[in-house]
Amino acid sequence: MTQVTDRPVSDRKAQLEARLVLLNARLAEIETELDSHMSPDWEELATEREADEVLEGMGVSGQQEIRAIEAALARIAAGEYGFCVKCGAEIGAERLDAVPYTPFCRTCAH
Ligand SMILES: [Zn+2]
Numbered sequence: 001m002t003q004v005t006d007r008p009v010s011d012r013k014a015q016l017e018a019r020l021v022l023l024n025a026r027l028a029e030i031e032t033e034l035d036s037h038m039s040p041d042w043e044e045l046a047t048e049r050e051a052d053e054v055l056e057g058m059g060v061s062g063q064q065e066i067r068a069i070e071a072a073l074a075r076i077a078a079g080e081y082g083f084c085v086k087c088g089a090e091i092g093a094e095r096l097d098a099v100p101y102t103p104f105c106r107t108c109a110h
Helices: 009-035 042-078 093-098
Strands: none
Touching (some): 009 042
């Protein structure tokens, strides 16, 4: 495939895979933390519930990012990485630097 950015796709792939490992580790930590919140004390429970909501929020956004990264890795494997899935335009290197797993060009992301 033709190279679409300044950086080789293998670089992007390594970056995405490293990020995926990090996210999976963080999600595992969040789950452990949630599981440990089994206090019978009501007041403490209320505080922990708030903390749990924050943790769960982090978990959800982490899972969304994981799915986006997995989709990006699939596009790399298919040779489609770096092109917008909506309009087919080339996604700029600067945009990929900021959001390496983005499936959209700058125009379609808005
Ligand atoms: Zn587009």
